[in-house]
Amino acid sequence: xxxxxxxxxxxxxxxxxxxxxxxxxxxxxxxxxxxxxxxxxxxxxxxxxxxxxxxxxxxxxxxx
Numbered sequence: 001x002x003x004x005x006x007x008x009x010x011x012x013x014x015x016x017x018x019x020x021x022x023x024x025x026x027x028x029x030x031x032x033x034x035x036x037x038x039x040x041x042x043x044x045x046x047x048x049x050x051x052x053x054x055x056x057x058x059x060x061x062x063x064x
Contacts, residue, residue, distance in 0.1 A: 008026065009026040014044075032054050
């Protein structure tokens with residue numbers, strides 16, 4: 001069962017009242033851990049936020 005802080009943070013993120021980083025901080029989790037909790041509870045995370053939180057780079061590779 002989610003703690004009150006986590007539950008509140010997930011609710012506020014789901015309502016787009018808090019950003020991902022704000023909600024993760026409120027929950028006391030890293031952004032990556034918070035994204036995992038959101039997905040586990042069926043709360044949609046924008047792909048760009050998910051990629052950033054999980055360390056993925058969605059920008060095109062340079063040809064340097």
